[in-house]
Amino acid sequence: MHSLGYFTSPILLxxxxxxxxxxxxxxxxxxxPAPPVFVKRHYLQQTNPDSIKSDYAIERANRPQPKLxxxxxxGGTRAALFAHGVLQGLNDSRVLEHVxxxxxxxxxxxxxxxxxxxQLEARRLGFGxxxxxxxxxxxxxxxxxxxxxDVTDQTLRILMNKAAQAQPQIMAPCTNSLHWEPGDPxxxxxxxxxWPDVFRHYPGYVDGNRQHAPIAWTVSELPALTIEAFLxxxxxxxxxxxxxxxxxERVWGLSPAPRQFDTAPLTIRQDKLTRWTYxxxxxxxxxxxxxxxxxxxxxxxxxxxxxxxxxxxxWVLNATQGQKKRVPNxxxxxxxxxxxxxSRALGYRNESxxxxxxxxxxxxxxxxxxxxxxxxxxxxxxxxxxLHKALTWGIDIENRFGPVPAELHLSDGGGSExxxxxxxxxxxxxxxxxxDEAQDMEGMMDDLCWAKQALSQDGLRLSFDKLGNFEQxxxxxxxxxxxxKKAYNTxxxxxxxxxxxxxxxxxxxxxxxxxxxxxxxxxxxxxAFRRAxxxxxxxxxxxxxxxxxxxxxxxxxxxINKKDGYMIFPHLSTAxxxxxxxxxxxxxxxxxxxxxxxxxxxxxTNGGQLALAAGTVEQQQxxxxxxxxxxxxxxxxxPEADLACK
Numbered sequence: 001m002h003s004l005g006y007f008t009s010p011i012l013l014x015x016x017x018x019x020x021x022x023x024x025x026x027x028x029x030x031x032x033p034a035p036p037v038f039v040k041r042h043y044l045q046q047t048n049p050d051s052i053k054s055d056y057a058i059e060r061a062n063r064p065q066p067k068l069x070x071x072x073x074x075g076g077t078r079a080a081l082f083a084h085g086v087l088q089g090l091n092d093s094r095v096l097e098h099v100x101x102x103x104x105x106x107x108x109x110x111x112x113x114x115x116x117x118x119q120l121e122a123r124r125l126g127f128g129x130x131x132x133x134x135x136x137x138x139x140x141x142x143x144x145x146x147x148x149x150d151v152t153d154q155t156l157r158i159l160m161n162k163a164a165q166a167q168p169q170i171m172a173p174c175t176n177s178l179h180w181e182p183g184d185p186x187x188x189x190x191x192x193x194x195w196p197d198v199f200r201h202y203p204g205y206v207d208g209n210r211q212h213a214p215i216a217w218t219v220s221e222l223p224a225l226t227i228e229a230f231l232x233x234x235x236x237x238x239x240x241x242x243x244x245x246x247x248x249e250r251v252w253g254l255s256p257a258p259r260q261f262d263t264a265p266l267t268i269r270q271d272k273l274t275r276w277t278y279x280x281x282x283x284x285x286x287x288x289x290x291x292x293x294x295x296x297x298x299x300x301x302x303x304x305x306x307x308x309x310x311x312x313x314x315w316v317l318n319a320t321q322g323q324k325k326r327v328p329n330x331x332x333x334x335x336x337x338x339x340x341x342x343s344r345a346l347g348y349r350n351e352s353x354x355x356x357x358x359x360x361x362x363x364x365x366x367x368x369x370x371x372x373x374x375x376x377x378x379x380x381x382x383x384x385x386x387l388h389k390a391l392t393w394g395i396d397i398e399n400r401f402g403p404v405p406a407e408l409h410l411s412d413g414g415g416s417e418x419x420x421x422x423x424x425x426x427x428x429x430x431x432x433x434x435x436d437e438a439q440d441m442e443g444m445m446d447d448l449c450w451a452k453q454a455l456s457q458d459g460l461r462l463s464f465d466k467l468g469n470f471e472q473x474x475x476x477x478x479x480x481x482x483x484x485k486k487a488y489n490t491x492x493x494x495x496x497x498x499x500x501x502x503x504x505x506x507x508x509x510x511x512x513x514x515x516x517x518x519x520x521x522x523x524x525x526x527x528a529f530r531r532a533x534x535x536x537x538x539x540x541x542x543x544x545x546x547x548x549x550x551x552x553x554x555x556x557x558x559x560i561n562k563k564d565g566y567m568i569f570p571h572l573s574t575a576x577x578x579x580x581x582x583x584x585x586x587x588x589x590x591x592x593x594x595x596x597x598x599x600x601x602x603x604x605t606n607g608g609q610l611a612l613a614a615g616t617v618e619q620q621q622x623x624x625x626x627x628x629x630x631x632x633x634x635x636x637x638x639p640e641a642d643l644a645c646k
Contacts, residue, residue, distance in 0.1 A: 037350040038401070044426065044458035048510035052428040058339050058350045059427070062310035066100035068610055069429040070313075071420035072437075073447060074106025074413065075522075076371070076578035077196060079437035080252065081586055082522055082570070083111035084192070085593020086435050091133045092170055092594065095602050095610065101429060103316040103420035105413035107574070108437065109368040113361060114252040116315055117297045118188060121255040121279055123305055124296070135189035136174035136181075137163055138206075138587065142551065156554050158536045163547030166539040176266040177206060178274070184258035191256045191276065196581035198247030202285060205271040206583045241370075241393045246283075246291040248369065249362040253292035254278045294360035299352040302361065303338035314339075316423045319367040319394070321346065321408055324375060324415025328454035333416040334408075335423055336364045346401040346408075356397040356408075363395060370394035371574070373411035418447040422454060425502060425515060431610045433518045433600065435593075440522070441561070441571035443487035443624070443632060448519070449474035455502060464500035464519065469623040476626075485626035489633055489645065491566045493523030494619040496596035497612060518610060520596050522570055529553040530639045546595040552588040563630035 041055040053060065060066070070090075072083045083104075090096040104112035118132040142156040164173045175181065179190040194203040257277045261270060276285060280296035283289035295301075305312055314337060321334040321343050331345040341356060342348030349355070358364050370393035394411030413420070424432050438447050445467075452462040452474055464470050469486070476483040500517035529550050532543035538550045553567070560567055569585075570592060577585070603611040612618075624632030624645035632645065 038347055039350065040347045041344070041426070043344070044455070044460055045505060046507060047426070047428070047504070047512060048507040049428065049512055050510065051507070052426075052512070056427055059314055059337070062306060063100055063314070066314075066427065066429050067608070068095075068099050068431045068433070069101040069103060069424040069427070070099055070433045070435065071424055072102065072104040072108025072112055072435050073419045074108055074369070074371075075418075075437040075439060076107040076369075076574040077110070077198065077581045078439065078570075078572050078574060078577040078589065079107030079522075080110035080114075081196065081577075081581070081589035082437045082593045083108050083435050084114065085590035085595075086433075086520055086597040087111065087115060087593075088133050088590060089594035089597025090433075090600065091130055093598055093601050093613075095597075095600050097130075097311070098602050098608065098610075099313045101314040101316060101424060101427065103318060103423040104368065105318045105418055105420045106369045106371060107578075108420060108435065109317055109365045109413070110248060110252045112315060112317070113248070113365040114192075116302065116361060117253045117280065117292065118255055119312060120297055120301055120305060123309065125279060131185065132188040134185050135171055136179055136186055137171040137548065138177070138179070139164055139173045140177045152554060155533060155536050156551050159533070159538055159547050159551050159554065162536075162538050162540075163551070166547060177268060178259075178261075178266045178271045180259060180261065180266060187256045187258060191254070192251070193583045193586050194271075195251050196583065196586045197579070198251050199243060199579060200247070201250075201290075203274070203276060204583070205268060205274075244370075244372075244393060245362070245366045246289065248365055249291040252365070253280070253297060253362050254290075255280045292360070292362050294362070297361045299338045299354050299358075299360065299364075303352065306338065315361075316420070317364045317368045318413035318417065318420055318423055319364075319370075319410040320375065320413055320415035321410055322375075324412070328417075328450055328457060330417060330422050330454050330458075333413070333422060334367075334410055336367075342401065349400050351400075353397075356400050358395065358397055366393070367395045367410040368413045370410070371412040371414065375409055375411040375415070417451065417454065419451050421451050421517075425455065425460070428512050429515070430513060431516045431518065433520060433610075435520045437522045439571050439574050440490055441631065442626060442628065443490045443523075444477065444485075444626065445470075445473060445488065446477065449477060459505040461503045462500060462517070463503075464498055464517075466495060466498055466618045467500075467621050473623055486623050487626040487632045488621055489624055489631050490521065490523035490571065491526045491631050491635070492633070492642065493521060493525055494621055494642075496520070496599040497616075497618075498621070499612070499618065516610070518600060520593075522592075524570060524592060525642075526553075526566055526635065527639060527642055534639055546591045549588060549591040549595065552584065552591075555584070561630060564627075564633070565635040566631050 042051040073079060087096060102112050119129055122129045139160050142160045179186040191203065194205060255278055257279050259274055280293050281290060282293040283291055302315070317336040319334045319336065320332050322332040332343060334343045335341060336353045336358060338352060340348050340350045341353040353364060358367065373394040374392055375394060394409055396407045396409050399406055399408050418438060419434055419436060421432065421434050436447060455462050472483065473486040475481055476486040498519040498521065500519055502515035502517060504512040504514070528545050532538045532545050532550050533554050535543055537543045538545055538547040556567060556569060559569070569588060599613050599616055601611055601613045603609050622645040626632060
């Protein structure tokens with residue numbers, strides 16, 4: 001999460017009132033049998049193919065020629081749900097099995113944590129790695145008690161039937177609202193759908209009605225947090241950061257065991273009373289201390305898995321070490337992988353992050369996603385934020401790079417680079433899928449422009465042919481720019497995937513080949529869903545939009561931004577979506593991510609490479625004049641009109 005503007009939700013109120021089975025039957029080895037290797041890696045302007053092989057030799061021992069990487073950007077729960085959907089779509093098209101590395105930041109790290117914690121369980125327990133994506137179609141969602149002569153209700157049912165009949169069939173219709181069949185094959189998706197809120201102590205249930213924020217948790221915790229705020233001298237860690245840490249682990253790290261039901265038919269009441277159990281859990285569910293067993297999701301476990309199965313992608317978790325900046329400063333991107341950790345400023349150590357006091361994957365995810373942290377605050381009020389323990393959501397680790405200071409502080413990776421792109425560019429991976437999930441209703445593209453500027457400082461050039469005037473747009477946001485501020489309309493987003501290129505300078509007579517960028521931007525063409533809904537058609541040649549997402553559109557057409565007439569979705573606020581999400585938002589973001597990611601396929605010719613699906617034609621996304629707190633244009637009255645900025 002790149003900016004500090006997301007402190008506009010109940011999270012801020014809570015924060016300010018507070019001072020803030022082991023893989024292969026082994027245990028985590030805490031010994032350090034040999035002095036680890038300290039290395040300085042080349043800056044990008046010094047990089048050529050030879051230096052990349054040298055800098056990342058430890059990573060390339062089992063994977064000498066990585067071809068494809070995914071960068072999952074920050075943005076809290078909103079980013080995590082969308083990123084999860086992208087992983088779903090890439091799994092559907094079998095692109096995911098060709099991925100060599102996943103780099104994640106903040107909310108994108110939630111989704112990566114979900115993926116890797118389940119992959120470890122798959123290998124430990126023997127189920128297929130792709131089984132975690134299985135789900136059924138919630139046809140029951142539109143089978144409520146509304147009168148059948150209601151036009152909207154009829155349309156929703158027709159669209160859901162279209163989804164059930166669509167070919168190829170990705171999801172079979174659910175036979176009950178619990179998403180349960182013998183053996184519970186849908187349990188991983190059912191669990192996420194019922195537990196999207198990181199501040200909720202127990203999963204909810206789904207009955208078709210609106211779901212509310214975790215008010216019970218807020219009310220129960222508020223007195224303790226308030227007392228703590230006034231005392232301020234309590235030596236223990238604040239309650240709120242711990243709640244956030246364990247919340248991330250409960251929602252995104254736990255791996256559910258099959259649910260058991262003895263009676264039929266299955267009812268909503270049974271869903272509400274379900275006793276969830278977990279194969280990698282520790283603690284008591286509903287008591288606030290339920291989290292992932294560190295032995296089941298540790299760095300050594302993941303490192304050992306890489307040795308046994310080199311097809312598992314490398315995970316690069318990105319945090320910030322040092323004060324967050326509003327200008328590009330890649331020096332402070334602190335990378336954590338199972339094999340090394342460090343930053344460009346400090347150097348890197350070829351050892352497990354556990355050696356520095358980051359005990360497991362969940363704690364690493366916390367560091368990457370610790371957006372409410374004093375390290376990010378500047379200005380006259382910084383003394384207040386440094387005083388309150390509730391604003392220390394990040395982690396302190398041992399300084400393994402020098403005697404002073406004794407400890408280093410890690411917090412939200414969005415303070416250094418919110419896309420996770422830089423860490424993959426450095427590794428010379430030729431194809432990178434960039435999943436930009438930032439809250440960007442105005443279409444400023446600030447994270448992408450940040451990456452462009454950072455790469456430019458190192459002599460590299462990032463360009464997109466189909467993003468009209470992209471360089472001019474980025475220039476318009478420079479402090480000394482004389483251009484009027486520019487933007488794109490992210491609710492009239494024409495391309496599921498926008499292709500781009502990073503070109504490298506020549507170093508010592510050698511040059512890294514151009515890096516191909518496949519940008520998946522959190523946006524949609526709302527007019528296309530409007531037309532599909534009116535036509536009662538979807539996932540067809542005439543209306544090639546996701547049916548389940550069209551149903552969501554029909555349910556939420558009145559939830560709009562009054563300034564421009566567009567739906568607020570998909571650009572819900574970072575803090576708001578993290579504090580209060582819902583099952584329906586889970587399905588909406590998942591299906592949006594799944595739909596756009598399905599545009600990518602793996603072309604087996606020429607040794608295999610990423611490509612756009614047959615028939616995909618990129619359109620020119622035109623630049624608009626920026627307008628604050630709204631899209632650059634108002635939604636047109638006619639559903640047939642497609643907006644195009646002049």
